[in-house]
Amino acid sequence: MATELVKLTVNGKLFEVPKGARLIDVCREKGFDIPSFCYYADLALQASCRMCLVRIEKMPKLQTSCTITVADGMVVTTQSEEIEKAQRGMTEFLLANHPLDCPVCDRGGECELQEMTFDWGGLEERFTEQKNYYAERYLSPMVANDPQRCILCKRCTRVCDEWMGEEAIEAGGRGAHTVIGTYLGWLDCSQCGNCIEVCPTGTLLDATYRHQTRPWELAQTVSTCNYCSDGCQMSIGSRSGEVRRVVARDRYVNGINGEFLCVKGRFGHPFINHEDRIRTPMIRYKKGGKLIPATWDEAIRHVAERLDAVAEEHGRNAIGIAGSPRLTNESLFVLRKFATELVGTENYTTTDVHSLQPFFENLGAPLATHRDIRYAKTIVLIGGDPGEWQPLTGKQIRQAVRNGGAQLILVNPVPIRLREQTALFLHVRPGTEEAVVLALADPAYDSLAADKAGIAAEQLGAARQMITSTDGDVVVMFDAGLSAEAQTVIAQLSTVFGGEGRRVLMHPLPLFNNSIGAHDMGLMDRGLTAYDLLEKAGGEVRAMYLAGGFLPEHLRERPDALSKLDFLVVQELFENETTAFADVVLPAASYAEIDGTFTNNDGLVQRVRQSIPPLHQSKADWMIVAQLAKELGLEFGYELSASAVFRDVAKNVAAYSGMTYPLLKDESNPVQAKHQLSAATNFGTTVSALHERVDSMDATGEKITVTPDVGDGLFRLGMLTEKVPQFRLLASGNPRPETTAVSPLYQIGRSVAAGQSTTAD
Amino acid sequence: MSSQPTQITRIGPLSQPVSLGVEPATFSSMVEAEIDSHLAKYPVARSAILPLMFIVQRERGYLDPAGVLYLANRLKVRVTDIWEVATFYSMIHTSPIGKYHIQVCRTLSCKIRGAGQVTEYCSNKLGIKVGETTADGRFTLSEVECLGSCGTAPMLQINFDYHENLTPEKIDQVLNALP
Amino acid sequence: MRIEAIGCEPLQLRRVHLENSRSLDVYRRNGGYEAVKKVLDGMSPDDVINEVKKSALRGRGGAGFPTGMKWGFVPKDSPKPKYVVCNADESEPGTFKDRYLMERDPHLLIEGMLIAAYALSAKTNYIYTRGEYRYLIDIMDLALDEARAAGLLGNRILGSDFSCEIYTHTGAGAYICGEETALLSSLEGLRGHPRMKPPFPAVSGLYASPTVVNNVETLTAVPDIIKMGGEAYQKLGTEKSGGTKLWSVSGHVVHPGVYELPMGYDDMEKFIFEDCGGMLDGKQLKAVIPGGSSVYIMRADQIVGKDVRMDYEGLVAAGSSVGSGGFIVMDETVDIFESTKNLTEFYKHESCGWCTPCREGTDWLVKVFKRIDSGDGRPEDAQLMLDLCDNIEGKSFCPLGDAASWPIQSAIKRFPEDFRRRLAKNGDGIS
Numbered sequence A: 001m002a003t004e005l006v007k008l009t010v011n012g013k014l015f016e017v018p019k020g021a022r023l024i025d026v027c028r029e030k031g032f033d034i035p036s037f038c039y040y041a042d043l044a045l046q047a048s049c050r051m052c053l054v055r056i057e058k059m060p061k062l063q064t065s066c067t068i069t070v071a072d073g074m075v076v077t078t079q080s081e082e083i084e085k086a087q088r089g090m091t092e093f094l095l096a097n098h099p100l101d102c103p104v105c106d107r108g109g110e111c112e113l114q115e116m117t118f119d120w121g122g123l124e125e126r127f128t129e130q131k132n133y134y135a136e137r138y139l140s141p142m143v144a145n146d147p148q149r150c151i152l153c154k155r156c157t158r159v160c161d162e163w164m165g166e167e168a169i170e171a172g173g174r175g176a177h178t179v180i181g182t183y184l185g186w187l188d189c190s191q192c193g194n195c196i197e198v199c200p201t202g203t204l205l206d207a208t209y210r211h212q213t214r215p216w217e218l219a220q221t222v223s224t225c226n227y228c229s230d231g232c233q234m235s236i237g238s239r240s241g242e243v244r245r246v247v248a249r250d251r252y253v254n255g256i257n258g259e260f261l262c263v264k265g266r267f268g269h270p271f272i273n274h275e276d277r278i279r280t281p282m283i284r285y286k287k288g289g290k291l292i293p294a295t296w297d298e299a300i301r302h303v304a305e306r307l308d309a310v311a312e313e314h315g316r317n318a319i320g321i322a323g324s325p326r327l328t329n330e331s332l333f334v335l336r337k338f339a340t341e342l343v344g345t346e347n348y349t350t351t352d353v354h355s356l357q358p359f360f361e362n363l364g365a366p367l368a369t370h371r372d373i374r375y376a377k378t379i380v381l382i383g384g385d386p387g388e389w390q391p392l393t394g395k396q397i398r399q400a401v402r403n404g405g406a407q408l409i410l411v412n413p414v415p416i417r418l419r420e421q422t423a424l425f426l427h428v429r430p431g432t433e434e435a436v437v438l439a440l441a442d443p444a445y446d447s448l449a450a451d452k453a454g455i456a457a458e459q460l461g462a463a464r465q466m467i468t469s470t471d472g473d474v475v476v477m478f479d480a481g482l483s484a485e486a487q488t489v490i491a492q493l494s495t496v497f498g499g500e501g502r503r504v505l506m507h508p509l510p511l512f513n514n515s516i517g518a519h520d521m522g523l524m525d526r527g528l529t530a531y532d533l534l535e536k537a538g539g540e541v542r543a544m545y546l547a548g549g550f551l552p553e554h555l556r557e558r559p560d561a562l563s564k565l566d567f568l569v570v571q572e573l574f575e576n577e578t579t580a581f582a583d584v585v586l587p588a589a590s591y592a593e594i595d596g597t598f599t600n601n602d603g604l605v606q607r608v609r610q611s612i613p614p615l616h617q618s619k620a621d622w623m624i625v626a627q628l629a630k631e632l633g634l635e636f637g638y639e640l641s642a643s644a645v646f647r648d649v650a651k652n653v654a655a656y657s658g659m660t661y662p663l664l665k666d667e668s669n670p671v672q673a674k675h676q677l678s679a680a681t682n683f684g685t686t687v688s689a690l691h692e693r694v695d696s697m698d699a700t701g702e703k704i705t706v707t708p709d710v711g712d713g714l715f716r717l718g719m720l721t722e723k724v725p726q727f728r729l730l731a732s733g734n735p736r737p738e739t740t741a742v743s744p745l746y747q748i749g750r751s752v753a754a755g756q757s758t759t760a761d
Numbered sequence B: 001m002s003s004q005p006t007q008i009t010r011i012g013p014l015s016q017p018v019s020l021g022v023e024p025a026t027f028s029s030m031v032e033a034e035i036d037s038h039l040a041k042y043p044v045a046r047s048a049i050l051p052l053m054f055i056v057q058r059e060r061g062y063l064d065p066a067g068v069l070y071l072a073n074r075l076k077v078r079v080t081d082i083w084e085v086a087t088f089y090s091m092i093h094t095s096p097i098g099k100y101h102i103q104v105c106r107t108l109s110c111k112i113r114g115a116g117q118v119t120e121y122c123s124n125k126l127g128i129k130v131g132e133t134t135a136d137g138r139f140t141l142s143e144v145e146c147l148g149s150c151g152t153a154p155m156l157q158i159n160f161d162y163h164e165n166l167t168p169e170k171i172d173q174v175l176n177a178l179p
Numbered sequence C: 001m002r003i004e005a006i007g008c009e010p011l012q013l014r015r016v017h018l019e020n021s022r023s024l025d026v027y028r029r030n031g032g033y034e035a036v037k038k039v040l041d042g043m044s045p046d047d048v049i050n051e052v053k054k055s056a057l058r059g060r061g062g063a064g065f066p067t068g069m070k071w072g073f074v075p076k077d078s079p080k081p082k083y084v085v086c087n088a089d090e091s092e093p094g095t096f097k098d099r100y101l102m103e104r105d106p107h108l109l110i111e112g113m114l115i116a117a118y119a120l121s122a123k124t125n126y127i128y129t130r131g132e133y134r135y136l137i138d139i140m141d142l143a144l145d146e147a148r149a150a151g152l153l154g155n156r157i158l159g160s161d162f163s164c165e166i167y168t169h170t171g172a173g174a175y176i177c178g179e180e181t182a183l184l185s186s187l188e189g190l191r192g193h194p195r196m197k198p199p200f201p202a203v204s205g206l207y208a209s210p211t212v213v214n215n216v217e218t219l220t221a222v223p224d225i226i227k228m229g230g231e232a233y234q235k236l237g238t239e240k241s242g243g244t245k246l247w248s249v250s251g252h253v254v255h256p257g258v259y260e261l262p263m264g265y266d267d268m269e270k271f272i273f274e275d276c277g278g279m280l281d282g283k284q285l286k287a288v289i290p291g292g293s294s295v296y297i298m299r300a301d302q303i304v305g306k307d308v309r310m311d312y313e314g315l316v317a318a319g320s321s322v323g324s325g326g327f328i329v330m331d332e333t334v335d336i337f338e339s340t341k342n343l344t345e346f347y348k349h350e351s352c353g354w355c356t357p358c359r360e361g362t363d364w365l366v367k368v369f370k371r372i373d374s375g376d377g378r379p380e381d382a383q384l385m386l387d388l389c390d391n392i393e394g395k396s397f398c399p400l401g402d403a404a405s406w407p408i409q410s411a412i413k414r415f416p417e418d419f420r421r422r423l424a425k426n427g428d429g430i431s
């Protein structure tokens, strides 16, 4: 359907613009600058700053262009003496009680009020009265607050409500005494810091970065987050080889996440420059001995000799190889190449918790991007808790429902927080999500599924009805931990649900920033998992080469596996449970120190850019592997450049063919990998396989009725977040300190809360 | 709270991970019944927030943390939602207040008929300034905006009772008669 | 204090002096609930709306919007529930008529609401009363219980097919909650901030459903309109301002009180000097704020000898407006600088804080007033205040911003001498 156009005159020029567009957007697009503070596209309208005033013919008074929808024949003036006086008047009002000490304000140089004053103010100061005063304070270990600087645009409260569904920060008081804050002044939320990001002034500030640098002294590098599989775009601010802060991409130009980041993306970076980073290669010359620093040459030579020896003695399959789903595509690609072309082992995998191999092998519909999710009409979420583990996806779902009127069908044993947005909640018994998958695929199984899941069979009919009556996109999301049988059926659900005017899109929910890339680079194509590889330790597998250690959950399941190995090499950032068994430890560079790409759960291939030089003696993972390969006699020919590796990726991985770094340059225009789609050939068999699984399910489990606290997943310490003192405070319940006038960290110190369970970050 | 509220399903009291260090307040079954009767008036529980705040205030003197927690649980909102509303309305008190809240109207009609003298008289009599509470916690003196007694000015309100057409003698009478 | 009609038969004030006027019994014996009966006995909702349109009744809450037209905006085909909300927030300084209507004749309000609810097919209805009027809420609750017991509320009212409920709701001290959209926010349990219009409450009001908000005085006029017919009611007043109007008189007159006058009562001077008993202690009249604190202040010489007609058109012609009918009379002892300061402090206290000009403007203005008051006035202050008012007026989110600027603008213009005296010795900047 073509959008209807209407005629609009702005400052004497005639335009044809889409009907229903917002006047402020249209004017800006046509090059007429209109100042504003409270207006924020895709948030509820506020119309409180009164900056965006324009004159519209036939209307009394000046009008706020942020609230006006264009109408045919509308005649608008955006610049005149009257308008300029009004806008100056508003700026003057905003500055009246605002401290005019920009030089000591953390937002100086990035402040929209400062900028607006520069652009529109032209003021002589007429306010000579005493300013209203409020003391600075901390709202949490992450968020500092200087209430005096607030202009009450309420972007913060709106992002908290609408993006995060947390409603943790609100306006209190009235009139000139209105302040943004919380009950008893302590912020009880997921600490995403999006309120800081959207704050146009220095009112809400990053407490972890406060008073460290001036923003213009920072080198800003656009990169991709290294925590969850959503792949938010971010800007890493560094100075003198140290990462000082992370903000979302940019205040105006944005990647897939706009100004959104979660607590880990925004505050989880201090591991990068952490003093515990492994500084040099280290060799343990004798089992049970100590790791002793060595030079790179020594270490590489040592590894090459030992691997050679193992292969000689036990065969090539005796060498197990695994790469972390946190590494770049480049590193994972080189690792696999090393495994297959040089070592020639079949025992390689990635150290992820789940495998999406069955899903991708049977993929019947394209992956949904986060934009698709925002504009979807129906979202089916099977298992998982994206609010905690893929926060951007969580936000997109919430906005699709709240701002876009989408219907959310939730299939989950736990009433997760997204339950508040559901049109239909199938509250199943623990572990029985797959029964619902079965019924979605074939109504013949409704009563079996209802029985197993402990829900009413009508609910399954209702869900199907909602999906098949959707006009627009249906996005099916699922926890990556579902069984191979369930993944296979889900991958083909488009055969059941596709239809005229209805697109079915897929959105897997793996845990790591490059879980998808690890799959794409072929590390899972043997069907081997990290657990399987550990199982083989000491048996078929005598030595392991790991780019990134195993996860605690892997080792918990196979506690003595690593001790059975003859030889273990680990590339790592920190010493951990895996390096404890290593014979050689090689210092790897973190994502902030290297170039490369990550592939997110949309299948978007996004750039990772070097923000600071590699710390100490660390190197990119791919570079270490390539160097070892060379030592072993195979030259990969990458000449120290990630882009050369990526060219090789594009040549060898079908889904990435044609991609180059220049093509991936613009984060606001991301490029999706072309995962191969296959039509269902044997859907019946697939469904029967799942039926068998469901048939044998236990149908007695008790439903979980408690909604997990905010932070249930986000605050669990992982190897990286554990290095961040603020995260330790969060993990220990975000206790409110004696006084909020002083930084909580200073008060409580780093001694608090020795880490709890260590799982995926 | 957004400018244009969207109705969302509440799944129960939202998680409040930060402890307020208190247990929610409890009330007698009579008070609970009164609260129920207010909740029954509205299709959305949150609508009852002001009537319920008055009840908590009556029972506990002011909206203390235990009362706030009670309201949050009862209305299925967060404590901060209670705070944002409580601090907007001048009749809701989030800090302790005297047993008798003497509120002298200061707005124009009263002002030109002697509100200033009324305040001054009370202030002298009680030995406190506007905004203060007597040491025994009996009286708090406030100046408030127009109470709709302009035709019977000057006036003051003690808790919910109106006292109008005031003279010094009448003020004495009223204050002395308080139990 | 007097409560009486002047220049007409008491209509809304008909029962206020009867013994036990609050009781259902007295109400019924004096013509009560006959209008509801008439409506249920054979008027369609549209008939009711038409009568109200014919009556030329204009909203008595302050804005003066034609009531029948407002009711007509409610979409008939909306599947959502509809609400009638009575605005009993009465907080405009100088206004206290709604209070006496509710105190003395609560059933009149109930009957008015029932008719409105019938006309708009509203099942659930609320009376939003300012929190300070707690005793009135108790009175209304008792009356509602009485009505319920008599089958006048609840299911199948008076045996008809019409069912409806009315509940009281309390505010808690916020003038802005008298503004109809802020009132609805407050009724939903939120902070009392006004909401964007459009959508107007008639389309999307309480709980995003069609809602009519009317003042107490407006709703209490409805039973008589139904009984006597819209035309007859209109004829009590003028063509564009139908019926009678209550004026709350306060300040320096011998008999302050609530007076019911026909719309178009033809002489404000006579009203002050005869009907209200003249000036207190024989002092000189200096100024009148005729319609509640928000309207333009008038000088004595705009009233005396000027035959000011007391209705919407007449007061505009005389340089002010009817507003809520809060009629504040000030004698020569009042310093208009101080009275304006007093009102500006009111508006600052009551600004909800949502929008920039009202929040910051009223704060700034009060600071200037206080500085001048403490003796530090500057010649340019008057101009500064006027300019600040100009930056507020017409730019705020809701009319409170305008209401805060008008008293200052009119006072500086009409009483320059009271400001001149406070500013500086050498020149005053007032032209």
Ligand SMILES: Cc1cc2nc3c(=O)[nH]c(=O)nc-3n(C[C@H](O)[C@H](O)[C@H](O)COP(=O)(O)O)c2cc1C
Pocket (backbone or CB within 6 Å): C058, C059, C060, C061, C062, C063, C064, C065, C067, C087, C088, C089, C090, C091, C092, C175, C176, C177, C178, C179, C180, C181, C213, C214, C215, C216, C218, C219, C398, C399, C400, C403
């Ligand atoms: C700041 C402000 C305060 C108001 N206060 C009141 C009030 O206390 N009582 C009232 O009835 N209307 C008040 N109004 C007017 C209402 O917004 C609304 O116009 C009125 O309730 C509609 O009823 P009516 O048409 O019967 O007058 C106020 C308006 C504004 C802008």
Ligand code: SF4
Pocket (backbone or CB within 6 Å): C176, C194, C350, C351, C352, C353, C354, C355, C356, C358, C359, C396, C397, C398, C399, C400, C401, C402
């Ligand atoms: S003008 Fe603005 S700040 Fe003032 S009351 Fe209205 S919305 Fe609130």
Ligand code: FES
Pocket (backbone or CB within 6 Å): A035, A036, A037, A038, A039, A046, A047, A048, A049, A050, A051, A052, A064, A065, A066, A067
């Ligand atoms: S942007 Fe329009 S009022 Fe703020």
